[in-house]
Every structure is written in structure tokens, then in C-alpha cells.
Amino acid sequence: MPSNAVIIEIRAGAGGDEAALFVADLYRMYFKYAQNQSWQQKVLDSKPTGIGGFKEIVFELQGDDVFSKIQYEGGVHRVQRTPKTEKMGRVHTSTASVAVLPKPKKSTVNIKPDEIKIDVFRSSGPGGQNVNKRETAIRITHLPSGLVVTSQTERNQLQNKENAMSILEAKLQDLKESQDLEQLDGKRREQIKWAKRAEKIRTYNFPQDRVTDHRIQKSFHNLEAIMNGKLDKLIKTLTQSL
Numbered sequence: 001m002p003s004n005a006v007i008i009e010i011r012a013g014a015g016g017d018e019a020a021l022f023v024a025d026l027y028r029m030y031f032k033y034a035q036n037q038s039w040q041q042k043v044l045d046s047k048p049t050g051i052g053g054f055k056e057i058v059f060e061l062q063g064d065d066v067f068s069k070i071q072y073e074g075g076v077h078r079v080q081r082t083p084k085t086e087k088m089g090r091v092h093t094s095t096a097s098v099a100v101l102p103k104p105k106k107s108t109v110n111i112k113p114d115e116i117k118i119d120v121f122r123s124s125g126p127g128g129q130n131v132n133k134r135e136t137a138i139r140i141t142h143l144p145s146g147l148v149v150t151s152q153t154e155r156n157q158l159q160n161k162e163n164a165m166s167i168l169e170a171k172l173q174d175l176k177e178s179q180d181l182e183q184l185d186g187k188r189r190e191q192i193k194w195a196k197r198a199e200k201i202r203t204y205n206f207p208q209d210r211v212t213d214h215r216i217q218k219s220f221h222n223l224e225a226i227m228n229g230k231l232d233k234l235i236k237t238l239t240q241s242l
Contacts, residue, residue: 005062005103006070007044007170012055013076015094018083020053023096025227026077027057030070032229039063044163045151058167060103067102072215072238074100075201082206091207095200101170109169116168117141118161123152138164147171216241 010026012019034041040062047055061070078095086092120135137152138160149171151163203212204223211226211234212219218241220226220234 004064004066005060006067007058007060007101007103007167008070008073009058009099009101009167010054010056011097011099012053013095013097015079015092017049017051017053017085018079018092019094019096020049020055021051021083022077022079022094023054023057024052025079026096026098027054027059029227029229029231030059030061030073033231034061034063034229036229036232037063037066037069039066042163043153044167045149046153060166062103067100068239069235070100072201072235072242073098076199077202077204078200079204080206081204099174101174103166103170104173106169109172111142111165111169111172115143117143120157136160140164140168142168142172145172145175147175213238 008030010023012023015022031041042060042062044058044060046057049055076095076097078093080091080093082089083092117140119139119141121137121139122135123137136155136157137150138157139148139150140161141148147168149164149167151160151167154160154163201213201215203214204227205212206223209223210219210221211223213234216238218237220237222230226234
């Protein structure tokens with residue numbers, strides 16, 4: 001489904017603080033890649049940790065060919081490296097999950113006012129401390145599905161509400177597509193390559209300076225450049241192979 005806007009959600013998985021730092025690294029990688037593509041970008045929600053990482057970050061990318069280039073990034077990403085906090089020099093393995101949600105047009109997702117519950121609360125920073133004295137953060141619960149989304153990146157309550165609604169609309173569209181997908185037979189489901197991947201798709205191995213994409217069984221070197229947004233070769237190879 002072509003789209004010129006996507007919402008990307010990156011969440012820390014196994015690995016504690018190191019997983020949260022990996023989320024920040026992945027966000028920075030996509031941020032720099034988007035800059036190289038001249039795409040517009042906007043953070044919709046984030047849950048920072050005290051050491052510079054994120055438990056979760058949700059952001060929007062908008063521009064030409066954004067979905068066709070980013071669609072295969074969804075899945076579990078794994079990193080193998082020695083954390084800065086590791087005194088014995090041991091390599092740790094951590095994970096983060098990436099979800100890529102095409103941003104739906106307003107007309108395709110109809111959310112009725114009586115289907116949502118809106119709560120306001122104070123934005124929190126690393127460690128959970130309140131960073132705003134006013135209640136500007138928004139939590140929206142979609143009652144029929146049970147989906148809950150938040151936004152606390154803006155100082156303006158109305159803007160946070162708009163951000164949260166954008167996330168909710170994308171998740172509802174994704175939920176509908178998942179339900180539609182379940183009704184298809186197995187062969188057809190497998191053909192829809194970009195959809196709903198929960199398994200490990202890629203490993204970032206710092207000691208060996210390589211990124212391996214497990215879906216195409218191919219490795220790419222110069223990991224530092226890749227983490228700095230030089231994703232063109234990797235994305236082009238994926239697009240041609242999947």
C-alpha cells in the first residue's frame with residue numbers, strides 16, 4: 001500500500017538499559033537517513049530513560065517513496081556489543097522492536113467521539129519525574145479495541161492530542177490489516193512480505209563490524225556508517241530481494 005507518510009514505533013526489548021540505548025541508536029539511524037532523503041520528520045511520543053536511551057519512541061516520516069523504502073524495517077532488531085557500563089569487556093546481546101505503520105488518510109479511519117476516552121497528565125522525563133507543571137500530556141484509550149496511545153512531546157495539549165490521534169489512527173489501520181490478513185490462506189499471507197513480522201530480522205554486530213539481515217542472508221560492513229544513516233545499499237538490496 002503506497003504511502004508518503006509512515007509512523008515508526010521503536011521499543012526496547014531484552015537487555016535493560018542497553019536495549020534502551022539501542023532504541024536511541026536506531027532512532028538516530030532513521031533520523032539521519034530521513035535527513036539524507038529530505039523527508040520531513042516529527043517525534044509524536046517518547047519515553048526517555050536517564051542514561052540517554054528510550055523505552056519507546058514514536059515518530060512520523062513524510063516524503064517521496066517513504067513507505068516503499070522503509071516498509072521492510074519492521075521486526076525485531078538485535079545488537080551485539082560491549083556496553084559502556086560493562087567493566088569486564090563482555091559482549092552483550094540486546095533487542096528492540098520496530099513497527100512501521102503507513103499513516104492512513106483521514107477518510108479511511110473513522111473514529112467516533114464516543115469510542116475514545118481521553119486523559120490528561122503531566123509530561124514525565126527520565127526517571128519518571130514531571131517535567132511540566134501543567135497537564136499537557138495526552139492518553140487516548142480506544143474503547144472497542146482496547147488500544148492505548150500517548151503523546152507528551154509537545155508543551156501544547158492540543159498538539160499532543162493531534163499526535164496521539166495520528167498514532168491511534170495508524171494502529172487501528174494496522175489492526176484492521178492484520179485481521180484481514182488472518183482471513184487469507186497461508187500462501188497468500190506469505191506473499192505479503194512486509195506485513196506483521198515479529199521475528200528477528202537483523203543483527204548489528206559491533207565487534208565484527210557488520211550488519212546481517214537474516215531474511216536475505218546477507219551481511220553489510222562499515223557498521224558506523226550504517227548507524228549514521230547510510231542505509232541506501234541495505235535498503236536497495238532488501239527492496240530488490242523481498
